[in-house]
Amino acid sequence: MYRRSAAAAVLLAAALTLTACSSDGDGKADAGAAKAKPPASSSAPDPADAPAPAPAASPEAKPTGPVLPDAKLTPKTGSFKENEKKYLSGRVPEKMDPAAVLQTGQESCQRVERTAKRDKDAAVGSIVAGEIPGAKDAITYLCPEQKPILAAAEKGFPDGTRQSPAAGSYRALTQGSTCAWEAKDKDGAVLASGPEAPVKAGDKITANVPAGTAQFTSTGCYAWIPA
Numbered sequence: 001m002y003r004r005s006a007a008a009a010v011l012l013a014a015a016l017t018l019t020a021c022s023s024d025g026d027g028k029a030d031a032g033a034a035k036a037k038p039p040a041s042s043s044a045p046d047p048a049d050a051p052a053p054a055p056a057a058s059p060e061a062k063p064t065g066p067v068l069p070d071a072k073l074t075p076k077t078g079s080f081k082e083n084e085k086k087y088l089s090g091r092v093p094e095k096m097d098p099a100a101v102l103q104t105g106q107e108s109c110q111r112v113e114r115t116a117k118r119d120k121d122a123a124v125g126s127i128v129a130g131e132i133p134g135a136k137d138a139i140t141y142l143c144p145e146q147k148p149i150l151a152a153a154e155k156g157f158p159d160g161t162r163q164s165p166a167a168g169s170y171r172a173l174t175q176g177s178t179c180a181w182e183a184k185d186k187d188g189a190v191l192a193s194g195p196e197a198p199v200k201a202g203d204k205i206t207a208n209v210p211a212g213t214a215q216f217t218s219t220g221c222y223a224w225i226p227a
Contacts, residue, residue, distance in 0.1 A: 066094040075099045087141035108132050109143035116149055125173035127153035128223035156225035162216040165209050169227040172205040178220035181207045186214040 073080060073088050075098060080088065087105055092098045111132050116123035127135045127150065139150045156173075157165065172179050177200055182193040191210045199205060206227050209216055218224070 062091050063093045068092045068094055068096075068098065073098050083141050087137060091137075105134060105138040105142050108134050108138040109146065112139065112146050112149060113143065116146065120149065120152075121173050123149050124152045124156065124225060125223040128156040128173070128225070129158050152225060156223055158223050159218050159221045162224075164214055165216045167209050167211040167213065170207045170209060170224040171227040172207070172218070172221040172224055174205065174220070174222040175202055176220055176222075177201045177203070179205045179218065179222075180220060181216065181218035183207070183209050183213040184215045184217075185212050 070089050088098050092101045126132050139146045183191045
């Protein structure tokens with residue numbers, strides 16, 4: 001009887017030891033899992049809860065959903081001018097205040113006007129680089145006195161890669177000294193590159209694009225217009 005009791009006690013002690021080890025291992029695993037996601041009271045955001053970035057829209061893009069018909073393009077007070085109605089046509093989402101959309105265009109005009117007063121090249125460059133949303137339509141309908149700025153911008157192209165540019169001389173609209181460019185033919189051979197001499201801040205940088213250029217690539221040059 002004594003031997004059977006002793007054996008039972010040994011088996012019970014072994015089981016308790018195994019249970020304790022198992023609990024300790026599970027505890028560590030649970031703790032590790034808890035660290036993977038911040039607690040509710042933590043100020044650190046959970047990556048899984050982060051919203052996906054919204055796709056960038058073209059500055060000149062119009063709504064893809066239902067829009068207000070022209071007959072309903074009326075402000076809460078007063079009335080729109082004829083040129084304002086033309087600007088708003090097909091541009092106002094169905095449930096949006098037309099006056100708010102008009103204000104966006106007017107602000108674009110103001111930015112062009114203010115910049116052009118200080119530096120016309122800077123105004124042209126800001127349009128070429130896409131820094132003023134909806135500048136083309138805003139100028140066309142709301143501030144036509146700025147059409148010379150728009151016309152100059154439409155002849156240029158932004159920094160980066162330009163496929164099959166027209167041959168000729170172009171001027172970089174930058175005051176920096178890090179502008180560099182390269183023109184290649186359709187086989188990837190370099191036809192020309194620059195600048196040919198060291199550039200100091202404030203120097204004018206030009207690029208002579210040869211005939212037959214299939215790809216013109218620049219960095220640090222902001223925007224280009226015909227020289």
